[in-house]
Amino acid sequence: MPIGNLHVPGIGKNTLIPMLVVPHTLIATFIIGIAMIGAVSEFAGMVTKRPNYDKFARGAAKFQLLLFATGSWLAFTFFFALITLFPTFWSYLFNIFWWVFLAEAFMFIGEVLAAYAWYYTWDKLAYRKTVHVTIGMVSALFGLAQMIFINVVASYMMSPSNGPATSVGWTFLNPTYLPLNMHRFVGNLSYAGFLIAGWAAWRYLRSTTEENREYYDWLGHWGIMWGFGFLLLQPMIGYEYMTEIRSHEVQAFRYLMMGNKAFLFNALTIELFIMSVTSALYFLHKIKFAVKPMPRLRRWAMGTTGVLAILGVLNMIPADLYIVPQIGMVFGPKDSPQDIAIDKTPPILMGAMYPWKYIGLFGLMLIGAVVLGLYLKASAGGFLWGRVNRWSQYGLILTAVTVTLTMMTMGYARETARRGGPENWLIRGCITFQQHVVSKNCPAGSRQAP
Amino acid sequence: MAEIKRGQAKPAEEEEEEIITEDNVFEHYDEPQGFFPNQVMADLTVSFALLVITIILAYAVPADLVEPMDISTTDYVPRPEWFFFFLDQWLIYFPGAALVAFGDIAMPIIFAIVLFAIPWLDREPAYSPARRPYMVVLGFLVITAIVLNLFLSMVRILNFPGGSPAG
Incomplete structure (x- = not known):
C-alpha cells in the first residue's frame, strides 16, 4: 500500500490530525503561558519578598515538566501522522519551512535544557536568585520562540506571502504572521492565567487547612489577574487579525464571518461574555474582603460590571438568525455572503458590526480596564485571604472551562478558514485538501489585487 | 565573637x-x-x-530628491512616510466616514492630551521603574502598540501586488 493512501479505521485520516493537534495545542500553549507567568512570579517574589510568588513559581516549573513529555509526544505523533498520511503536503511544507523547522528543533532543545535547569536548581541557587530568575526567563523565552517559529507555518498556510516561497524572509512577512503572534502571545497568557485560577479554585474548595485556603485564594486572585488582564487586549488584537484576513484573504473572511462558520464568532462572543462578566463578579466579591473596607469603590465596581454585562450582550447579538446551519439552527433568512459588506445593514440591526460591535468590543476593553483598575486599587491595600465563598471559586472554574473552549473555537476557526470555497486549501492558493499542487511556483503571487 | x-x-x-x-x-x-x-x-x-x-x-x-510629480498617472497609491505608518494602520481599524475621523484625528488628539497630562496622572515621586509599575507597563504598551502597528502596516503594504513601503 503506497504511503499516503492509508486509511485510519473508524475515524478516517482527516479526523486523526485534529485529534492529535488539539490536545497538543492545549498543553503546549499552557506550558508556554505558565512558563512566562512562573518566571515573572519568581521575579515578583524576589522583588517583593513575598513567599507566595516563589511557591507558585516552583509549582509552575514542576507542573510544566510533568506536562512537557505528554505535549511533546502528541506533537511528534502528529508529525508522524502528517508525514505518513499527507506526504505530498508535508514534503512541500518541509521544502518551504526547512529553516523554520530546524530553528524550531533548536528552540525545543533550549527549552528542555532551561526548563529542567530552572526546576532542579531551585534550592541550589536559592542565594543567587538573580541567576535563577534569569534561567526561568530564558526557559520562558525559548518556549515563546518555539511558538513564534511555528506561527510562521500556521499563518503562511492561511495567507501566503506575496513573495517567492523559496525566500525564508518572505515566509515570515506573510500578512497574518504578526497578528497571529500578538494574538497567541496574549492568548497564551490569558489562557494559562484562567487555568491557574481554575486550578486554584478547585484546590481552595478541597483545602482543609487555613494555610492552604489562604494560599489558594491568593493563587486564584493571581491567576485571574493574568487571565482577565490579558483577555482585555484580545478584542483589539483579534479585530486586527480579522482585518488582515479581510484585507488579504477575502474568501476566508467571508467564510468565517458571514458564511457557514459565522456561528464560531457567535460562540466566541458568548465565551467572552462568560469570562469577562464572571471575572468582574469575582472581583466584586473579592473587594468585600479588602483589609480596608471600600464601600464606595465597590459600588463603582458594581456599576462598571453592569455596563460590562450590557456591552457583552451587545456583542452577543447575532447579525441574523442563521445561527448554526450545520445542526438546523436556522430561524431567519440569510443574505448571500458574497453580497454582505461589513457596513451593510444586516437583518438584525443591533447585530451589525458597524457601529454596534465596535462599541461592544472597544467598550469591553475600556470598561474591563476600569473594573481591573478598581480591583487593583482594592488589592493594593491587601485582602483578608481565605475568606471568599465557594461560588466565587465555581466562577473561577467556569472561566477555566470557558477559556479552554475559546481556545478550541478559535483554533478551529483559524484552521477551517482555509476550507472556504470549492478548493479546500491546505496551503491557500497552492495545495488542495486532496494534496493537489495547483502550480509549480505556488504560492508566490497567488493573491489578487484587491 | x-x-x-x-x-x-x-x-x-x-x-x-x-x-x-x-x-x-x-x-x-x-x-x-x-x-x-x-x-x-x-x-x-x-x-x-x-x-x-x-x-x-x-x-x-x-x-536624494525624488522624481518630479507625474500628474498624468492614475495608478499611484499614496503612502505616508514610514514614521507615520503606525497612524496609517489606524485607518484600517476605523473604517467608514465617521470612524476614520475618530481613528486619525480624535485618537491622536486624545493621546496628545494624555501625554500633556502625564505629570498629573503619574504622581509617584520615585524615579526607579521598579517603583512605578503601572506607568511602566502603560508606557511599554503604548510603545509596543506603535512599533507593532508600524510593522503591521509595512507587512500589509508589502503583501499587496506591486506594493512597496517606500513613498
Whole structure:
C-alpha cells in the first residue's frame, strides 16, 4: 500500500490530525503561558519578598515538566501522522519551512535544557536568585520562540506571502504572521492565567487547612489577574487579525464571518461574555474582603460590571438568525455572503458590526480596564485571604472551562478558514485538501489585487 | 565573637534627614526634585545631542530628491512616510466616514492630551521603574502598540501586488 493512501479505521485520516493537534495545542500553549507567568512570579517574589510568588513559581516549573513529555509526544505523533498520511503536503511544507523547522528543533532543545535547569536548581541557587530568575526567563523565552517559529507555518498556510516561497524572509512577512503572534502571545497568557485560577479554585474548595485556603485564594486572585488582564487586549488584537484576513484573504473572511462558520464568532462572543462578566463578579466579591473596607469603590465596581454585562450582550447579538446551519439552527433568512459588506445593514440591526460591535468590543476593553483598575486599587491595600465563598471559586472554574473552549473555537476557526470555497486549501492558493499542487511556483503571487 | 549586651536597650536615635539641594541632588537620584532646572537641563542635553546627530547625518548621508510629480498617472497609491505608518494602520481599524475621523484625528488628539497630562496622572515621586509599575507597563504598551502597528502596516503594504513601503 503506497504511503499516503492509508486509511485510519473508524475515524478516517482527516479526523486523526485534529485529534492529535488539539490536545497538543492545549498543553503546549499552557506550558508556554505558565512558563512566562512562573518566571515573572519568581521575579515578583524576589522583588517583593513575598513567599507566595516563589511557591507558585516552583509549582509552575514542576507542573510544566510533568506536562512537557505528554505535549511533546502528541506533537511528534502528529508529525508522524502528517508525514505518513499527507506526504505530498508535508514534503512541500518541509521544502518551504526547512529553516523554520530546524530553528524550531533548536528552540525545543533550549527549552528542555532551561526548563529542567530552572526546576532542579531551585534550592541550589536559592542565594543567587538573580541567576535563577534569569534561567526561568530564558526557559520562558525559548518556549515563546518555539511558538513564534511555528506561527510562521500556521499563518503562511492561511495567507501566503506575496513573495517567492523559496525566500525564508518572505515566509515570515506573510500578512497574518504578526497578528497571529500578538494574538497567541496574549492568548497564551490569558489562557494559562484562567487555568491557574481554575486550578486554584478547585484546590481552595478541597483545602482543609487555613494555610492552604489562604494560599489558594491568593493563587486564584493571581491567576485571574493574568487571565482577565490579558483577555482585555484580545478584542483589539483579534479585530486586527480579522482585518488582515479581510484585507488579504477575502474568501476566508467571508467564510468565517458571514458564511457557514459565522456561528464560531457567535460562540466566541458568548465565551467572552462568560469570562469577562464572571471575572468582574469575582472581583466584586473579592473587594468585600479588602483589609480596608471600600464601600464606595465597590459600588463603582458594581456599576462598571453592569455596563460590562450590557456591552457583552451587545456583542452577543447575532447579525441574523442563521445561527448554526450545520445542526438546523436556522430561524431567519440569510443574505448571500458574497453580497454582505461589513457596513451593510444586516437583518438584525443591533447585530451589525458597524457601529454596534465596535462599541461592544472597544467598550469591553475600556470598561474591563476600569473594573481591573478598581480591583487593583482594592488589592493594593491587601485582602483578608481565605475568606471568599465557594461560588466565587465555581466562577473561577467556569472561566477555566470557558477559556479552554475559546481556545478550541478559535483554533478551529483559524484552521477551517482555509476550507472556504470549492478548493479546500491546505496551503491557500497552492495545495488542495486532496494534496493537489495547483502550480509549480505556488504560492508566490497567488493573491489578487484587491 | 560579638559581645551580647544585656538589659534595657537605649531608645532609637532619630535619623537626621539630609536636605536635598542643587549640589547634592545627583547623589539622591531617587528623590523628587524640581522640574526646573534639572529636568529641563537633561532634556536640553539630549535634544542637543539628537540635533547634532541629525546635522551630521544630513551632511554625511543627504536624502536624494525624488522624481518630479507625474500628474498624468492614475495608478499611484499614496503612502505616508514610514514614521507615520503606525497612524496609517489606524485607518484600517476605523473604517467608514465617521470612524476614520475618530481613528486619525480624535485618537491622536486624545493621546496628545494624555501625554500633556502625564505629570498629573503619574504622581509617584520615585524615579526607579521598579517603583512605578503601572506607568511602566502603560508606557511599554503604548510603545509596543506603535512599533507593532508600524510593522503591521509595512507587512500589509508589502503583501499587496506591486506594493512597496517606500513613498
